[in-house]
Amino acid sequence: MRGAIQKLTIGTYENSDYDKRIQSGAFKAFINPTGYSVTYKTELEPGQAPGTAKTDLKYVASPSTDLQLEFLFDGTGVTEANSGIKLINKIKGKAFKKTSVKDQVDAFYKATGQVSGPIHKPYNVILNWGDFEFKGVLAEFTVEYKLFDNEGQPLRAIGKAKFSESISPKLEAAEKKNESPDVTHKRTVQAGDTLPLMTERIYGDSKYYLEVAKINNLVNFRQLKPGQELFFPPLEKVS
Template identity: 70%
Template sequence: MGGSIQKLTIGTYKDSNYDRRIEAGAFKAFINPTSFSMTYKSEFTSDQPEGASKANLNYSKTLPSDLQLEFLFDGTGVTEANSGNKLLNTIAQKLGKKDAFVKTAVKDQIKAFYEATGELSGPIHKPYNVILNWGDFEFQGILSEFTIEYKLFNNEGRPLRAIGKAKFRESISPELAAKIENKNSPDLTHKRMVKKGDTLPLMTERIYGDTKYYLEVAKVNGLINFRQLTAGTELQFPPLDKQV
């Protein structure tokens, strides 16, 4: 039997250093996106003379990448309980099992998403920087665009289903970017999602190149039984000089 489905989660951070986390799971997708796309861009300069038909392009810089995602916000309840099983849903309805359909209003789902990604936060006077995690995928940036398309309504005109099209722009501080260029840098805080079969010594070796730090990592994450890790758990692997 396979493990439980990992949901896309969004964590919020004060700035693009990503060293001061506000909330680990500020938003968790009710329904995972069916797909996502990445856009990578580079900027070039040209020394093409007047009248020439060909150009020699010189690399200038790599621009921040863009992540595009489509979220389905569903308030009917059908997709949240017994997802994909029409027979179970039909039986539940006939039996009058109201609790089988946990309905979360579309407006509340969208509000939770926007509060985590795009709404102005008073204490920091700007929207949060975010880290999106989905399985092995991780993206650090800010929400640059969010479009909502309402698709289904009840008799009172309230939306029952909507598609949210979100675009995130990569945003990483110069200090963090310099550290990321050396992916094994011991002074970089790493955040990793536990996968099935992972052990703390194995994950520690991937990050630091040595298993000997796994006890320190266990302390930082408050792990009592570090021999049994739960898939989907986010662990912090701090800079070596900041371990306690």
């Protein structure tokens, strides 16, 4: 549905090949995170030549990327009421039911961090939110309980989760092959895109844009429209 709010979803998988799916929507955020942060790391080794005062850092490796998110778990019923669910249930003659904070937290951890019996480890997961996708495993999960009822039951909590990227060598090789300029790519024009810019992204050089224009039968390559689909053939066919 166009204009509908896209919810963050988490799918579970047996391994880091992501070819054996357990459940596509193991967890769906009722309230989307307000944002997320991605940490890219570079492992460096210090080196210093004799008689010099400065350190010469040497590249060693690129450790896994980390993704940090904060989830709001609300058991007050306020968010459900504001979402229209309460009204829908009333129209359907159903009783309005609140989901406890404990049940929400348990559902998240079951999908991301709980050890699964058959595979003897937590699931690998794929997080999807709009066009954003992240493959990895849960590295840390901290829950801060913020509000309680008269009986001491939590009514609101903040879940801080860190996921570390985890991709098998087999999948990494396949993804690199798909990104190679030696295979055909299909791209959708986004606002602000130009043909030279898109050509630069695919081939690493914008000089092929006229050949790409011919292949796509573009009368005026300067007037690309958002949503327009273009094909970028293997490099050998445009060079």
